[in-house]
Amino acid sequence: MTLKARQEIENAEVVIGYKTYVKLVQAIIKPDAEVLSGIMGKEVERAKAAVAKALEGKRVAVISSGDPGVYGMAGLVLEVAELENANVPIDIVPGVTAATAAAAKLGAPLVSDFAVISLSDLLTPWSLIEKRLHAAAEANFVIVLYNPQSEGRKEPLAKAYEILLKYRNPQTPVGVVKQAGRTGEETIVTTLKEMLNCEVNMATTIIVGNSTTRVVGNRMVTPRGYDL
Amino acid sequence: MTLKARQEIENAEVVIGYKTYVKLVQAIIKPDAEVLSGIMGKEVERAKAAVAKALEGKRVAVISSGDPGVYGMAGLVLEVAELENANVPIDIVPGVTAATAAAAKLGAPLVSDFAVISLSDLLTPWSLIEKRLHAAAEANFVIVLYNPQSEGRKEPLAKAYEILLKYRNPQTPVGVVKQAGRTGEETIVTTLKEMLNCEVNMATTIIVGNSTTRVVGNRMVTPRGYDL
Numbered sequence: 534m535t536l537k538a539r540q541e542i543e544n545a546e547v548v549i550g551y552k553t554y555v556k557l558v559q560a561i562i563k564p565d566a567e568v569l570s571g572i573m574g575k576e577v578e579r580a581k582a583a584v585a586k587a588l589e590g591k592r593v594a595v596i597s598s599g600d601p602g603v604y605g606m607a608g609l610v611l612e613v614a615e616l617e618n619a620n621v622p623i624d625i626v627p628g629v630t631a632a633t634a635a636a637a638k639l640g641a642p643l644v645s646d647f648a649v650i651s652l653s654d655l656l657t658p659w660s661l662i663e664k665r666l667h668a669a670a671e672a673n674f675v676i677v678l679y680n681p682q683s684e685g686r687k688e689p690l691a692k693a694y695e696i697l698l699k700y701r702n703p704q705t706p707v708g709v710v711k712q713a714g715r716t717g718e719e720t721i722v723t724t725l726k727e728m729l730n731c732e733v734n735m736a737t738t739i740i741v742g743n744s745t746t747r748v749v750g751n752r753m754v755t756p757r758g759y760d761l
Numbered sequence: 762m763t764l765k766a767r768q769e770i771e772n773a774e775v776v777i778g779y780k781t782y783v784k785l786v787q788a789i790i791k792p793d794a795e796v797l798s799g800i801m802g803k804e805v806e807r808a809k810a811a812v813a814k815a816l817e818g819k820r821v822a823v824i825s826s827g828d829p830g831v832y833g834m835a836g837l838v839l840e841v842a843e844l845e846n847a848n849v850p851i852d853i854v855p856g857v858t859a860a861t862a863a864a865a866k867l868g869a870p871l872v873s874d875f876a877v878i879s880l881s882d883l884l885t886p887w888s889l890i891e892k893r894l895h896a897a898a899e900a901n902f903v904i905v906l907y908n909p910q911s912e913g914r915k916e917p918l919a920k921a922y923e924i925l926l927k928y929r930n931p932q933t934p935v936g937v938v939k940q941a942g943r944t945g946e947e948t949i950v951t952t953l954k955e956m957l958n959c960e961v962n963m964a965t966t967i968i969v970g971n972s973t974t975r976v977v978g979n980r981m982v983t984p985r986g987y988d989l
Binding site: 534535536539576577600601602603604605607608609612613614615616625626627628629633634636637638640641642643644645646647648649650651656657661662664665667668669671672673674714749750752754755756757758759760761 | 762763764767804805828829830831832833835836837839840841842843844853854855856857858861862864865866868869870871872873874875876877878879884885889890892893895896897899900901902942977978980982983984985986987988989
């Protein structure tokens with residue numbers, strides 16, 4: 534967490550977020566702050582509640598995990614404020630997104646150009662996700678996969694695997710990080726070929742190396758190209 | 762800056778980094794710490810010095826701006842340690858990379874899939890950079906450009922502009938952020954068509970929207986796809 538994010542949460546009169554994330558910051562929320570914690574899937578309601586509370590003159594903190602601007606609540610809050618003509622000041626406080634948190638645990642896989650793709654097709658058509666996987670793999674981007682699968686949704690990762698194998702060597706290093714930067718964190722460096730053998734859930738981030746990524750010690754490094 | 766990064770710098774016996782970045786954290790460096798600040802282009806020497814100091818048993822902090830794993834020093838330090846068979850513990854402390862720091866200032870342009878591309882061809886062949894620009898633009902990624910240009914290198918951004926225009930509407934929102942998250946920060950929301958009219962240097966981050974990105978108030982938002 535950044536110093537700025539910590540400050541904002543400590544100073545908030547209202548804290549709003551998905552309950553799992555609110556729990557992570559419980560210790561620094563003001564004792565008399567109002568806490569509105571909700572369930573997954575109720576993002577629009579939480580954005581509306583945030584804008585309503587801000588219109589009452591309250592200092593509100595909306596919590597996302599990682600960075601609120603990467604698949605997080607930042608855009609939704611701005612859109613709701615616009616829709617409701619709510620003239621309230623809104624600051625987006627950036628954070629450490631799962632891509633770089635996971636990368637740090639794995640070594641340095643992102644030291645070159647990379648693409649970030651969510652495998653959740655709840656809000657993006659699967660055909661577009663596939664197109665992006667093809668494009669990123671063909672242009673030799675390091676690829677970061679968010680939301681690789683959940684209990685009811687195992688197909689996307691298997692499909693991504695088939696696409697990636699068309700362009701990358703099966704021995705390409707792949708890093709799998711569960712709960713990056715949180716309690717229960719687990720890190721595995723494996724290969725593209727073995728990727729589907731790892732246990733993966735919604736809170737897992739997967740980083741697929743490019744053609745130059747290699748294993749250094751037990752870590753993944755994409756050389757930047759310096760002459761050593 | 763994250764709490765963890767701050768702690769590591771405060772506890773370091775040796776601090777190593779490009780002089781501009783060392784200056785930014787001067788206030789939290791221990792008074793008796795050794796400081797090795799160097800010039801741009803001497804990254805390999807700094808990585809070697811860091812490993813050498815760690816082998817002497819010193820607690821060393823190597824400073825990058827943003828996130829050390831995104832075009833930063835993390836990979837180089839791991840590679841040098843391997844090359845020299847240096848058995849020293851190395852922790853990578855993730856940070857807020859320019860992509861998300863700039864995004865937060867602009868609004869929420871990265872709430873969907875995005876690609877990060879450096880326009881510096883010092884270490885990556887220009888032909889590969891071009892290929893990545895084509896691929897990312899065609900697959901409708903939001904595109905983040907690092908190192909768009911420097912005094913002696915104005916062509917890459919002009920070439921990128923021509924490529925992006927082949928795939929994106931000239932009215933596509935583009936955000937230009939100088940010195941994201943630092944003193945002297947400047948933020949401009951413009952269009953792809955007008956992009957080249959902005960003053961841009963090496964410390965500028967440019968975010969080019971995808972086909973759905975729009976201007977909300979004076980900010981850039983890529984809708985995640987929620988039904989409002």
